[in-house]
Amino acid sequence: MRTDRRTFLAGLSGLALTRPLPAARAPHRALTVRGPVEAADLGITLVHEHVLVDFVGAGEVGRHRYDADEAFRVVLPHLRALKERGARTLVECTPAWLGRDPRLLVRLSEASGLHVITNTGYYGAAQDKYLPAHAFEESAETLAARWTSEWRDGIEGTGIRPGFIKTGVDAGPLSAVDRKLIVAATLCHRATGLRIHCHTGDGRAAMDILSVLEAQRVSPSAFVWVHAQNEKDRALHLRAARAGAWIELDGVSEEARDAHVSAVMDLARAGQLGRVLLSQDAGWYHVGEPGGGRFRPYTFLLDGLRPALGEAGLDDRDVRRLLVDNPAVLLGVAV
Numbered sequence: 001m002r003t004d005r006r007t008f009l010a011g012l013s014g015l016a017l018t019r020p021l022p023a024a025r026a027p028h029r030a031l032t033v034r035g036p037v038e039a040a041d042l043g044i045t046l047v048h049e050h051v052l053v054d055f056v057g058a059g060e061v062g063r064h065r066y067d068a069d070e071a072f073r074v075v076l077p078h079l080r081a082l083k084e085r086g087a088r089t090l091v092e093c094t095p096a097w098l099g100r101d102p103r104l105l106v107r108l109s110e111a112s113g114l115h116v117i118t119n120t121g122y123y124g125a126a127q128d129k130y131l132p133a134h135a136f137e138e139s140a141e142t143l144a145a146r147w148t149s150e151w152r153d154g155i156e157g158t159g160i161r162p163g164f165i166k167t168g169v170d171a172g173p174l175s176a177v178d179r180k181l182i183v184a185a186t187l188c189h190r191a192t193g194l195r196i197h198c199h200t201g202d203g204r205a206a207m208d209i210l211s212v213l214e215a216q217r218v219s220p221s222a223f224v225w226v227h228a229q230n231e232k233d234r235a236l237h238l239r240a241a242r243a244g245a246w247i248e249l250d251g252v253s254e255e256a257r258d259a260h261v262s263a264v265m266d267l268a269r270a271g272q273l274g275r276v277l278l279s280q281d282a283g284w285y286h287v288g289e290p291g292g293g294r295f296r297p298y299t300f301l302l303d304g305l306r307p308a309l310g311e312a313g314l315d316d317r318d319v320r321r322l323l324v325d326n327p328a329v330l331l332g333v334a335v
């Protein structure tokens with residue numbers, strides 16, 4: 001039987017609610033590299049990790065530079081270790097021109113049993129080292145059309161579709177090309193519904209991005225402030241969260257544990273837990289290094305940070321919200 005909403009709310013009004021109601025189950029689906037899945041079924045999700053990265057630069061990057069079979073063998077045990085701890089989804093944030101490899105991600109997803117999500121968009125941070133020449137010449141509309149066609153038809157003829165937009169900008173104020181990337185991302189967002197995950201150099205850049213969104217009439221809830229932990233002025237986290245943006249604290253590691261817990265608790269006390277995302281920015285197979293170099297495992301978030309959040313005062317429902325409910329809302333789009 002369907003409960004009348006007003007009757008339900010009237011019943012609640014007598015209760016002393018100490019925390020916001022849990023986020024509604026995401027009604028939409030997430031685009032994984034193996035196709036759409038119900039966003040509500042993503043489970044524990046790491047929203048910012050890497051499988052493979054090549055820092056050589058847009059001029060030289062390419063699949064000829066590594067052995068995908070070796071990368072597969074190196075990465076798979078780390079994904080399995082994550083799955084054994086109860087995670088179900090990994091969001092792979094390596095953009096095009098930095099080593100994005102959708103076919104490798106499909107193989108790893110099949111072998112590990114994890115959902116894996118890849119992206120479209122260009123990365124303008126690091127003084128534009130990872131931007132192809134056409135990113136400077138083309139209009140925001142043309143760039144957005146390229147990204148939107150990846151969403152519609154798949155990446156590079158593979159049929160594998162991106163589940164989010166990944167961009168990057170240097171510290172603010174935004175350069176002309178960085179601003180153009182954000183405008184292009186808003187156009188692609190409008191066409192696809194995909195959220196805009198943007199690597200930001202600092203809080204000034206994040207505030208500039210929010211201004212661009214406002215000028216483009218795109219909701220701040222479409223924007224993920226990637227690497228927000230690098231901004232030490234927590235008032236900016238609060239300002240962005242209250243505007244509706246996502247605050248991604250993605251540098252989780254043993255050394256950074258206490259700083260992350262403190263940043264999460266500040267946002268929790270302000271009633272903004274529903275805008276917080278956690279991840280490690282860990283991994284990955286380093287192209288050009290013997291055997292892929294040193295791999296940072298994906299496991300500390302669940303092994304080390306999760307219990308620390310509990311000790312700091314979050315209950316199981318809060319932690320579930322951070323690791324399951326928020327990512328489901330973030331990644332769910334009307335497919």
Ligand SMILES: [Zn+2]
Binds near residue numbers: 048049050093281
């Ligand atoms: Zn990253």
